[in-house]
Amino acid sequence: MVQAHGGNIDQLLEELQITPREIVDFSANINPLGMPTEFKQAILEQMDSVERYPDYSYKLLRKRLATHYQISENCLSVTNGAEEAIRTVMTLLPETIIMLQPTFSEYEKAAISRNKTVIHLDLSEAQNFRVQLDDLLQWIDALDLKVSGQSYFKAALFLCNPNNPTGVIYTKSEIEAFAEALAQRQIALIMDESFMDFVSQRESYSVMNSEKKMPNVILIQSLTKFYAIPGLRLGMIVFPDESFKLKFDRILGTWTVNTFAMICGQLVGQLGAYSLETREYYLQEQAKLVEFLRKQPGIKVYQPAVNFIFFYTTINNLLIKLLHKGIAIRSCENFKALESGYYRIAVRTSEENQRLIERMTEVIAEEFVDGKMG
Ligand SMILES: Cc1ncc(COP(=O)(O)O)c(C=O)c1O
DSSP: OGGGOSSOHHHHHHHHTOOOOOOEEOSSOOOTTOSOHHHHHHHHHTGGGGGSOOOTTOHHHHHHHHHHHTSOGGGEEEESSHHHHHHHHHTTSOSEEEEEESSOTHHHHHHHHTTOEEEEEEOOGGGTTOOOHHHHHHHHHHHOOOOOTTOSOSEEEEEESSOTTTOOOOOHHHHHHHHHHHHHTTEEEEEEOTTGGGOTTGGGTOOTTOSSOOTTEEEEEESTTTTTOTTTOOEEEEOSSHHHHHHHHHHSOTTOSOHHHHHHHTTGGGOHHHHHHHHHHHHHHHHHHHHHHHHSTTEEEOOOOSSEEEEEEOSTTHHHHHHTTTEEOEEOTTSTTOOTTEEEEEOOOHHHHHHHHHHHHHHHHHHEETTEEO
């Protein structure tokens, strides 16, 4: 069952009995520039600090992140990747959780693990998986939600912006208006901005430091992807007030952020050049890949917002065909509301992207003879 896999390439190779050789992994959306050299240096210099427990209040880390993102450190908690923030915050959320599909699958997993009732809204392909937020409000009104249990809120809605895997992005002003409309309906909004650092005009899209008061909004951010540290992982969660943060901290484990992730996170304010280079680099490379894909028969590309590209193809088993050629891509078949034929590729280095283009050209040539399916 190939489709059951996310970015687990080793498992996939084993299952398909493909002898591992050099595989270029386009299935995980990690910064192609790799981790900043400042991180490597700091880790090497402070290797011995692993022998001590990190400061469990993560005071300096929170202070530095708060300065970097221009938010209050008193409303910010740090986690072992954004995934831990998602799973932990779920305990504090109302009984009903709403999510728009397709989206990051951990929201549903976390909700189920906390015995929540999950309501899915399947987004429409005809609208390129982008729902008008006013339509979404109408749909929510039709649900006729009621308060249940201890919560003030009737439900919490997860919105991944930009969305994984579709790449759909909403502007800051759209989200601000939407959040206000949800507040009037006693609905909490959990924004996952884990890919926001990749966005060039972040200030036009992120609500991280919105001037508007958003008492119903909780914001989750992963630093894992942008700073290319999936082996360390670092996440953060921003609450509308300090009391919510304190409740969260009470149920969060102690020392969940490891020493190296903490050391790296403390440096993010010094990485302006790396951030700029990342955005310029991936935009240029993304354009090349999109141009290539758009020209191919049997492929529909959805407008990407960040460092990954979502597309649909009529080519059967593209994942396996490319894997045999040393390229791993992400099948999106196991995302809710998607079927086979949807894929996501990360934007990688120029050389690697070129290799993907060449291998895909071969697959397409084998597939389509004289412009028809072979
Ligand atoms: C939208 C989204 N949020 C959160 C995460 C988890 O991030 P982390 O690795 O920091 O736990 C992912 C990872 O794929 C993601 O795609």
